[in-house]
Amino acid sequence: MMAAIVLDPEIRAEPAVPTRVPDEVLARTLPGRVALWARRQPDAVALRRKRFGIWKETTWSEYCGAIETVAHALRRLGVEPGNAVGILSDNRPEWLYVDLAAQAIGACSAGIYQTNPAEDVAYILNHAQAVVAVCEDQEQVDKALEVRDETPTVRHVIVLDARGTRDYDDPRLMTWSDFMEAGAAARAEDPDWFEGELAARDPTEPGMLVYTSGTTGRPKGAELSSASVIGLWEHPDVLEASPDDTLLSYLPLCHIAEKLFSLFIPLRSGCVVHFGESLDTVQEDLREVSPTIFLGVPRIWEKMHAGVTIRMRDSSWLKRRLFERGLRVGREIAGRRLEGRETRLDRLRWFINDLLVYRPLQERLGLRRCRFGISGAAPVASELLLWFWSAGVPIYEGYGLTETGAMSHLNRPGAVRLGTVGLPLPGIECRTAEDGEVLIRGPNIFLGYRDNPEATRAAIDDEGWLHTGDTGVIDDDGFLSIVGRKKEIIITSGGKNLSPEKIENALKLSPFVKEAVAVGDGRKFISALVQIDYDIVSDWATRRRLSHSDYTDLARRPEVKELVSRAVDEANEHLARVEQVRALRIIPKELHQDDGELTATRKVRRKVVHERFDDLVRDIYGEE
């Protein structure tokens, strides 16, 4: 018989419930927080991970035990306070164990995007002076090993899923199970050490290195401490999260926004974090978990909206009518709800439409139990948010940077203004500089960029204000609206200052538009370069018997251009006159991170797109 197919079994560490360190000491650091929850509710579920078709649970005491074992293993490999541990993996519990264990022993975690090419991996490992690199699988291991000469500090490479790497002979390579075994042995020898480390931690020392994806230049390593994310916890929780809340961890954990939802919020409030099967199964996972709080980036909301819109076009006449009617009513009521003027009749009409339209829709999207969604990481079209509100899913837009320890502003229950990013969180001050730049001050501000005092000085001024690089407007009640990145504002030849994001987001409301880049700096009018959504447009074309071979072929078709032009006309209705898009070109290729056109978080690098498709831009404006 063949060797049974057993793929790296899940390694379960001995549970731990620290007893000696006082509560208030544990509460000051992120790893201490896990210990605190292990003490409060050792057998309650902290994490769930779907593997082999089953959601497997990890309790708080097991969570704490895993961190303890990993901490021992890291120490045994020679990780010392001040060192860094690189993590190249998709989201899974081990990501959190390594991150928190590194912090527990005074070292730093440094997350690296899985999609990063080897040279970027080398840059970060080297810049962070990482001693250990934890890699998810063969693909990531190959990158870490390939750059050996550029990363002299990396002494050990740990692989979570050893498949395909068993005959590698690099002595630095070690499997996760060997790593955990070594940790367990060390733990048995010295059972008191870990608690001593937890007690000894200074919450203001750097614990996380978060590399900003950087739409320009090399990534910078922002140093964050437990204090910069916990400082805010002294104030009431605007989300009112509790252990009953469930979250789905699916955006990259290297990004501060997912750290907020997989670490900071759950460690404050004891929520249960879920890890799905893979990045390909997010939709199914979402439906199964049905999280009560859901973090989405604009791209996710756009995709959901596009998915529903396209589906409804194919459904029966009756369904379509009900759906349109339901959303129209929903929009009306949502408008009054947002202003707090909901009437009794509204509630009745809502109830009926909920049965017919909202409920099935929410179930389909996996948002039925969602108390609210939070949109962050990039500006979102308020039109899109209103659509979700109309379907009974409140979404609060927030704002924050890596440098503000995740979130600094948030719309919240009872204080929502669509089109703004809300009020500052309690304990945070915000004002705008003379040139309109948004300045933020508070306990949440990061420590500085590692080995880059110059950039740090440029970011934090003498009075402690963080210069965000975004321009914005604060209204009389304190709600902040972001105009755009200071450096990327479009100034037309007529002297109007426009936000490219706002224009692009209006275009992206169309399901056919995947990416858009607004052009018009120093020009007479605004135009746009558009990347079509290949799957959706391809489907559209197939129905019209428009045969095509690939993206480039499809992008050339006059029919497609016609289709996108209509989308632009619709978008123009939501834009001010000067913002309206007067000309359009379809980008002949799909934008890609490998070609430098997108960042690791899939944000468009406008500058690169401008340069690469300069001929299209010149063509629009009739320049030579």
Added chain:
Amino acid sequence: MAFVNGSPLLEVDDLHLHFEGVKALDGVSLSVQEGSLLGVIGPNGAGKSSLFNCISGLYRPQRGRIFFQGEEITGRAPERIARAGIGRTLQNLGFFPHMTVLENLLLGRHVHYRSRWWTDMFWSRGARSEEIRNRELAEHVMEFLELERYRARPVGILPYGVRKRIELGRALCMEPTLLLLDEPAAGLNQEEMEMLAGYLMDVQRELGVTQILVEHELGLVMDLADRVAVLDFGRKIADGEPEAVRSDPAVVEAYIGGVPSDAIETEAREVG
């Protein structure tokens, strides 16, 4: 390629098979070492599929013997051969298109079902634990081949490349000791073929399954195989390491009709 050792897992000795005067196999002998991957190549009609059909018991050879793990299996019924540990993927995908991926994978477990319909009906403890074990194995195969996202979808609506992967999964669910792969790369695009090559390598290295690969894509065979056997008009005309076979004049003559050997290499390089 991994160093391969041990006694032959499968031995084919002087196999003859003919249909009404057409010689499909004309005295073919070969042996497969445990843990290795044998590539079988040859022009259309060379007898590759006939060889597979003899090994898996679908055809009964007129002459010659087949030994598996030292035991003769010539002429045994296909289901007995399958139960003995010889799994096979089909060129023309043998699925139930309306059933889900999971259900199709579970079908691969069928040869190992021991419970009877009456125990199934009453959902006895034995039937239950067997069902759980089968499901576990199918789930492991699903993760191994990264099919999770398709778990609950009917196979019929999935793209061709994915269906080929499910076919491999169905065969793996049989927990074979020897896996016969009948043109697994046919109809795949470049990217899918690279993925397939990775999976086949993992099947060999991680699961230790011995494989015989019949394939038209020369590059794939040359890259993966420890040994390559070449058939032509039902006869074996060469057998050896990929490098040696590639430059064998008889092979060049039969396979591409006298074009010099670097033409094969070029083709191999283009494909692989």
